[in-house]
Amino acid sequence: MTSGVNRPRVVVVGAGFGGLSAVRGLRRAPVDTLVVDRHNYHLFTPLLYQVASALLDPSEIARPARALLRRIGNADLRVARVEGVDLEARRLHTSAAPVEYDYLVLAAGSVDNFFGIEGVEERGFSLKDLGGALALRNRVLRQFERAMWTDDANQRRRLLSFAIVGGGPTGVEFAGALSELIALVLRKDFPNLDIGAVRIALVEAGDGLLAAFAPRLRRAAQRALERKGVEVRVRTSVTRADETGLLLADGTHVEAGTVIWTAGVYGADLAGAVVARPASARRVAVGPTLQLAEHPEVFVIGDLAEVQQDGAPLPMLIPVAMQEGEHVARSIAAMTAGQALQPFRYHDPGIMATIGRNSGVAQVGPFKLSGFIGWCAWLGLHLIKIIGFRNRLIVLINWGWEYFRYDRPVRLIAAPRGAPDTAPPDGL
Ligand SMILES: Cc1cc2nc3c(=O)[nH]c(=O)nc-3n(C[C@H](O)[C@H](O)[C@H](O)COP(=O)(O)OP(=O)(O)OC[C@H]3O[C@@H](n4cnc5c(N)ncnc54)[C@H](O)[C@@H]3O)c2cc1C
Numbered sequence: 139m140t141s142g143v144n145r146p147r148v149v150v151v152g153a154g155f156g157g158l159s160a161v162r163g164l165r166r167a168p169v170d171t172l173v174v175d176r177h178n179y180h181l182f183t184p185l186l187y188q189v190a191s192a193l194l195d196p197s198e199i200a201r202p203a204r205a206l207l208r209r210i211g212n213a214d215l216r217v218a219r220v221e222g223v224d225l226e227a228r229r230l231h232t233s234a235a236p237v238e239y240d241y242l243v244l245a246a247g248s249v250d251n252f253f254g255i256e257g258v259e260e261r262g263f264s265l266k267d268l269g270g271a272l273a274l275r276n277r278v279l280r281q282f283e284r285a286m287w288t289d290d291a292n293q294r295r296r297l298l299s300f301a302i303v304g305g306g307p308t309g310v311e312f313a314g315a316l317s318e319l320i321a322l323v324l325r326k327d328f329p330n331l332d333i334g335a336v337r338i339a340l341v342e343a344g345d346g347l348l349a350a351f352a353p354r355l356r357r358a359a360q361r362a363l364e365r366k367g368v369e370v371r372v373r374t375s376v377t378r379a380d381e382t383g384l385l386l387a388d389g390t391h392v393e394a395g396t397v398i399w400t401a402g403v404y405g406a407d408l409a410g411a412v413v414a415r416p417a418s419a420r421r422v423a424v425g426p427t428l429q430l431a432e433h434p435e436v437f438v439i440g441d442l443a444e445v446q447q448d449g450a451p452l453p454m455l456i457p458v459a460m461q462e463g464e465h466v467a468r469s470i471a472a473m474t475a476g477q478a479l480q481p482f483r484y485h486d487p488g489i490m491a492t493i494g495r496n497s498g499v500a501q502v503g504p505f506k507l508s509g510f511i512g513w514c515a516w517l518g519l520h521l522i523k524i525i526g527f528r529n530r531l532i533v534l535i536n537w538g539w540e541y542f543r544y545d546r547p548v549r550l551i552a553a554p555r556g557a558p559d560t561a562p563p564d565g566l
Pocket residue numbers: 151152153154155156157174175176177179180181183184185186187218219220221245246247248265266267307308406408439440441442454455456457459
């Protein structure tokens with residue numbers, strides 16, 4: 139890192155999509171940039187579900203943050219958890235040591251929102267980070283190994299039933315990938331297991347899957363999942379999760395040995411550190427320049443920020459975080475030059491989701507694609523967007539291997555000692 143004596147110090151909390159965009163945008167500005175993240179890697183979240191469904195390895199969807207930052211001359215990294223912000227003193231409190239700033243960019247993302255529903259946080263597997271995806275992969279594989287040990291048909295059915303809560307892209311994509319893992323790969327691994335006992339349910343409180351998509355694409359996605367044997371339950375919400383599965387608001391019970399929660403997120407805990415009353419979904423409300431009202435030297439971006447545009451808050455999406463990061467970099471450069479700031483305006487590049495092999499939905503401007511073409515669009519875009527040439531190549535090889543050989547190379551039950559679900563409980 140090149141460091142100037144009197145250069146302002148920009149501290150960026152979070153090496154995610156928003157934070158890294160801001161750092162890249164500041165590479166030629168007369169500032170020094172310090173990124174603080176609790177992890178030493180940048181995570182490509184759209185493919186987390188492929189780690190959880192034993193298709194990709196963590197190293198293929200994450201890149202060391204230092205590798206990404208080392209080509210940026212004015213940037214450095216400290217790994218620590220940010221625990222608080224002293225806005226008056228312009229200082230962060232971290233798990234390591236205090237960090238002083240002249241400008242602060244908060245890009246700490248979001249965390250799972252379990253809406254206080256009984257049993258969900260304790261029993262639900264989450265798909266929000268690498269640890270969660272690995273725990274879920276272990277769980278799925280472990281449930282099949284457990285099922286081999288029981289002669290009790292009821293117990294086997296319970297072990298092999300999976301309930302996914304949340305019909306957004308993550309829930310839909312994981313449901314499709316899980317059904318294919320079982321139908322195409324585990325069926326061959328476990329020839330003596332009654333695969334007919336497997337059940338995958340997807341529960342969504344809204345009136346259909348993929349709420350952000352056009353009605354035709356939403357229906358196509360549901361049909362594609364149902365063809366894969368996923369039981370889709372819409373217009374009903376979860377009221378409780380226990381060891382038998384889920385209790386729904388309509389009074390029905392969904393049997394499930396494993397519950398996967400993809401039904402909601404809210405702003406990271408840091409929201410409470412900078413505003414007394416966070417906005418909806420516990421985000422930090424900021425105006426069109428993305429600054430805190432009382433502290434113009436503090437910017438909030440990405441999932442953590444609630445930015446209104448055309449009467450509605452912008453969604454928690456990668457392009458929103460990245461465009462906000464780029465905008466904040468321009469704003470900080472303008473402030474150091476004594477220039478006025480421009481308001482932020484989001485340009486929507488489109489949305490996509492995949493539902494297993496040969497099936498996807500994509501909505502880009504006036505184009506609405508589904509089926510094989512939608513799937514090709516999804517594949518192409520995600521391959522381009524994965525960070526790093528090595529990752530791109532390995533992901534392409536893994537996808538090709540899976541596509542032509544119906545095989546998932548990383549179906550290993552492996553986790554650090556002491557991590558959840560590495561030892562067989564229940565005497566199995
Ligand atoms: C499974 C999944 C799939 C998704 N798929 C898509 C998709 O296909 N397309 C899409 O547009 N969006 C998708 N999203 C949403 C997308 O990931 C987010 O909108 C985006 O990552 C937000 O960027 P961000 O910079 O605000 O936060 P993030 O990218 O989440 O980065 C936040 C960073 O802050 C760090 N951090 C958090 N708290 C602290 C702390 N206290 N101290 C230090 N560091 C901290 C984290 O470690 C992380 O590195 C998906 C999300 C998930 C979970």
